[in-house]
Amino acid sequence: MPSKKLKSATATHATVGRATIADVAREAGVSKATVSRFLNHRDKLLSKDIATRVEVAVAALAYSPSPMAQALKRGRSRLIGLVVADVTNPFSVAVLRGAEKACQEAGYLLMLFNLGNDGAREREAIEALTAYQVEGFILNTLGRDAGALANAARHGKPVVLVDRRHHDMQADFVSLDNAGAVRLGARHLQKAGYRELLFVSEPMKDVSSREERAAAFRAFVSEPAAGLHGSTFESAPDDEAGLDRALQALRARAADGLPGVLTSNAVVTLRVVASLARLGWRLGADVGLVGFDDTEWAPFVGPGLSTIAQPTDELGRIAAGCLIERLKGLQLPPRQILLAGTLMARGSSQPARI
Amino acid sequence: MPSKKLKSATATHATVGRATIADVAREAGVSKATVSRFLNHRDKLLSKDIATRVEVAVAALAYSPSPMAQALKRGRSRLIGLVVADVTNPFSVAVLRGAEKACQEAGYLLMLFNLGNDGAREREAIEALTAYQVEGFILNTLGRDAGALANAARHGKPVVLVDRRHHDMQADFVSLDNAGAVRLGARHLQKAGYRELLFVSEPMKDVSSREERAAAFRAFVSEPAAGLHGSTFESAPDDEAGLDRALQALRARAADGLPGVLTSNAVVTLRVVASLARLGWRLGADVGLVGFDDTEWAPFVGPGLSTIAQPTDELGRIAAGCLIERLKGLQLPPRQILLAGTLMARGSSQPARI
DNA sequence: TTGTAAGCGTTATCAA
DNA sequence: TTGATAACGCTTACAA
Numbered sequence: 187m188p189s190k191k192l193k194s195a196t197a198t199h200a201t202v203g204r205a206t207i208a209d210v211a212r213e214a215g216v217s218k219a220t221v222s223r224f225l226n227h228r229d230k231l232l233s234k235d236i237a238t239r240v241e242v243a244v245a246a247l248a249y250s251p252s253p254m255a256q257a258l259k260r261g262r263s264r265l266i267g268l269v270v271a272d273v274t275n276p277f278s279v280a281v282l283r284g285a286e287k288a289c290q291e292a293g294y295l296l297m298l299f300n301l302g303n304d305g306a307r308e309r310e311a312i313e314a315l316t317a318y319q320v321e322g323f324i325l326n327t328l329g330r331d332a333g334a335l336a337n338a339a340r341h342g343k344p345v346v347l348v349d350r351r352h353h354d355m356q357a358d359f360v361s362l363d364n365a366g367a368v369r370l371g372a373r374h375l376q377k378a379g380y381r382e383l384l385f386v387s388e389p390m391k392d393v394s395s396r397e398e399r400a401a402a403f404r405a406f407v408s409e410p411a412a413g414l415h416g417s418t419f420e421s422a423p424d425d426e427a428g429l430d431r432a433l434q435a436l437r438a439r440a441a442d443g444l445p446g447v448l449t450s451n452a453v454v455t456l457r458v459v460a461s462l463a464r465l466g467w468r469l470g471a472d473v474g475l476v477g478f479d480d481t482e483w484a485p486f487v488g489p490g491l492s493t494i495a496q497p498t499d500e501l502g503r504i505a506a507g508c509l510i511e512r513l514k515g516l517q518l519p520p521r522q523i524l525l526a527g528t529l530m531a532r533g534s535s536q537p538a539r540i
Numbered sequence: 541m542p543s544k545k546l547k548s549a550t551a552t553h554a555t556v557g558r559a560t561i562a563d564v565a566r567e568a569g570v571s572k573a574t575v576s577r578f579l580n581h582r583d584k585l586l587s588k589d590i591a592t593r594v595e596v597a598v599a600a601l602a603y604s605p606s607p608m609a610q611a612l613k614r615g616r617s618r619l620i621g622l623v624v625a626d627v628t629n630p631f632s633v634a635v636l637r638g639a640e641k642a643c644q645e646a647g648y649l650l651m652l653f654n655l656g657n658d659g660a661r662e663r664e665a666i667e668a669l670t671a672y673q674v675e676g677f678i679l680n681t682l683g684r685d686a687g688a689l690a691n692a693a694r695h696g697k698p699v700v701l702v703d704r705r706h707h708d709m710q711a712d713f714v715s716l717d718n719a720g721a722v723r724l725g726a727r728h729l730q731k732a733g734y735r736e737l738l739f740v741s742e743p744m745k746d747v748s749s750r751e752e753r754a755a756a757f758r759a760f761v762s763e764p765a766a767g768l769h770g771s772t773f774e775s776a777p778d779d780e781a782g783l784d785r786a787l788q789a790l791r792a793r794a795a796d797g798l799p800g801v802l803t804s805n806a807v808v809t810l811r812v813v814a815s816l817a818r819l820g821w822r823l824g825a826d827v828g829l830v831g832f833d834d835t836e837w838a839p840f841v842g843p844g845l846s847t848i849a850q851p852t853d854e855l856g857r858i859a860a861g862c863l864i865e866r867l868k869g870l871q872l873p874p875r876q877i878l879l880a881g882t883l884m885a886r887g888s889s890q891p892a893r894i
Numbered sequence: 895t896t897g898t899a900a901g902c903g904t905t906a907t908c909a910a
Numbered sequence: 911t912t913g914a915t916a917a918c919g920c921t922t923a924c925a926a
Contacts, residue, residue, distance in 0.1 A: 203695065204670075206903055217913045222905055231911060253671050254617070255903035257608050258918050265672075268652075273637050283627050286654045295668060298622075298652045300640050314649060316558075317607050318619075341557065459840050483837040486813050560919055571897045576921055585895060609919035612902050 205247035214243035257319050266294045267315030267323045272303045276452050276481050284502020285324055292510045305330040312338050322509045344512035346505045351394035358508040360523045362496045367527035368402035371448050371476040371494050379538035380446030380474040383416040384436045387450035399450050421457055429461045444538035446474035452481050470536040480530050489533025497525050559601035568597035611673050620648045621669035621677045626657045630806050630835050638856020639678055646864045659684040666692050676863045698866035700859045705748035712862040714877045716850045721881035722756035725802050725830040725848050728883055733892035734800030734828040737770040738790045741804035753804050775811055783815045798892035800828035806835050824890040834884050843887025851879050
């Protein structure tokens with residue numbers, strides 16, 4: 187019990203608060219510099235004798251350096267900023283999970299900022315995070331404010347984009363192979379006999395993944411060989427009636443066949459399922475459905491929801507991995523890493539019987 | 541373009557990196573102290589003239605103080621540590637969401653640590669977070685390591701426990717009224733005519749909410765007036781067969797009536813639903829089911845899952861609120877805040893027809 | 895009302 | 911090989 191700091195007047199038991207490097211130095215009878223050297227360069231430049239003395243003192247005081255002070259001095263904080271468009275979206279959470287794990291393993295901590303789907307706060311988020319000296323960003327954001335981003339990049343902080351691309355941005359990009367995944371789903375519906383297809387997504391709002399999926403859908407249905415007819419619908423969260431009408435119109439168009447629906451994420455899938463319930467249509471009988479994102483509940487909704495599974499954990503882990511590589515100094519032009527989706531065929535896309 | 545810091549040798553455009561208080565001082569032609577005063581005490585002790593000069597300089601340089609440096613000096617970081625048992629659990633995410641919002645509004649940022657259901661890492665989490673000078677903790681953890689916690693408390697950091705109580709801990713506690721909620725669910729099953737009940741939860745592992753729910757269940761079924769028979773089962777994630785057997789045994793016991801199941805959270809609910817699917821029993825017909833946690837998908841599983849909704853957003857917001865009050869200096873003995881659950885009756889607990 | 899200077903807990907640059 | 915000492919960016923006595 188060597189160190190007594192009585193600054194806080196009423197210090198009671200020995201050390202109030204954490205031990206500092208000065209405490210350790212005093213305890214070991216050496217200078218702060220020596221302690222710092224022991225901690226950072228252990229092997230080089232240290233006599234065996236002193237090394238052990240410091241080691242003992244560190245252990246005795248249960249000392250560990252203050253990351254705050256280190257950050258101030260070194261300019262590096264061992265912090266990674268994660269900006270998420272919407273923690274409510276299962277996809278975001280899954281990515282978060284993968285990223286958090288990879289960061290922890292690499293000794294980084296995550297600072298979280300949730301946009302709650304409010305794109306206007308993107309800049310706020312990035313600024314708050316930069317203020318805390320985060321060393322880099324993992325962004326799964328709306329992408330309205332490329333300026334804020336460019337700003338982060340200018341500060342030399344590496345950025346990894348997940349799922350949502352910002353075109354004018356020099357950054358690694360990790361995402362599902364949207365085009366491939368859409369084809370997977372659409373072709374599945376086609377093979378099951380659905381000929382009149384509807385792609386339902388959230389309002390585009392410049393979100394690249396939505397746009398890419400919609401474009402891939404249009405491309406697929408317009409291939410003459412496909413023998414399909416397709417259209418798209420943007421479903422606003424509060425516009426249930428609009429979605430109902432869109433589905434009714436789809437069915438009308440499908441007069442001679444069965445209508446099939448492809449949804450762009452789990453949130454929309456649920457909206458469509460709700461709408462179908464209102465309309466009284468049976469999944470896999472009156473209408474075929476394939477949705478993005480394979481949630482744990484997908485197998486149990488109706489006859490089982492057919493989905494396109496995203497390797498979410500992978501995505502998160504890879505995103506974090508890319509960032510950490512950059513933090514370790516990797517110099518490379520921006521990479522694009524696209525992972526394939528997997529079709530999980532279930533009852534909702536049973537072969538259409540006319 | 542006044543400030544030129546050429547330290548990084550190849551400084552190109554004016555200021556590399558963020559502007560510091562020294563830059564502002566130079567720009568305004570005043571001392572750092574004056575700038576600091578302007579920022580922190582704006583009104584007091586400042587001549588109008590100088591105030592505006594500083595104001596202009598701050599704006600010109602887009603200066604904002606470094607929270608890291610402030611933290612080092614003040615000992616306060618505007619950071620709150622959130623430790624979550626399992627980000628995979630929808631309940632945790634919902635709480636996270638509420639807490640994150642409240643923190644942002646109060647100007648705090650969240651540092652996230654996910655345990656991934658590995659209780660052994662609780663201490664690691666708390667230590668990592670304290671190292672970063674978080675001002676307080678919101679904990680939704682396993683609670684195995686009360687020592688780590690007590691340690692945090694000893695450092696004078698306020699702690700709020702969410703959902704999981706640590707008995708030997710002086711801390712605010714925010715949670716669902718488990719006893720009330722269980723009665724709500726059990727009574728509902730009883731009124732619907734289910735007489736042989738099974739409570740399925742995850743392995744207890746000293747998690748208070750699980751224990752409280754199980755105890756409340758046992759208490760309810762043992763009231764003679766209830767006219768019920770009940771038992772409990774702990775379902776391990778990988779033991780599907782065990783769960784199947786437990787359900788079959790339940791049905792055997794219920795020979796003359798219909799069996800009802802109460803599940804302790806969404807994860808378990810899904811396990812039970814999967815098991816029932818394997819057994820080929822129909823929800824609300826062969827077996828009644830009420831589960832904790834009203835997820836967005838609950839209405840669409842089978843005939844609709846009856847659930848006990850937790851006010852998760854409230855829970856998160858209140859937890860953050862409690863913490864922030866403490867950070868503002870509120871002195872009060874530890875509080876217990878219990879919120880009521882709400883029964884969402886759906887098809888899975890239709891009145892039993894024998 | 896303003897400025898000077900010390901110090902928060904580190905690390906890095908010099909001497910010794 | 912080790913130890914003073916000066917930063918990092920900020921706040922706060924204490925002087926002026």
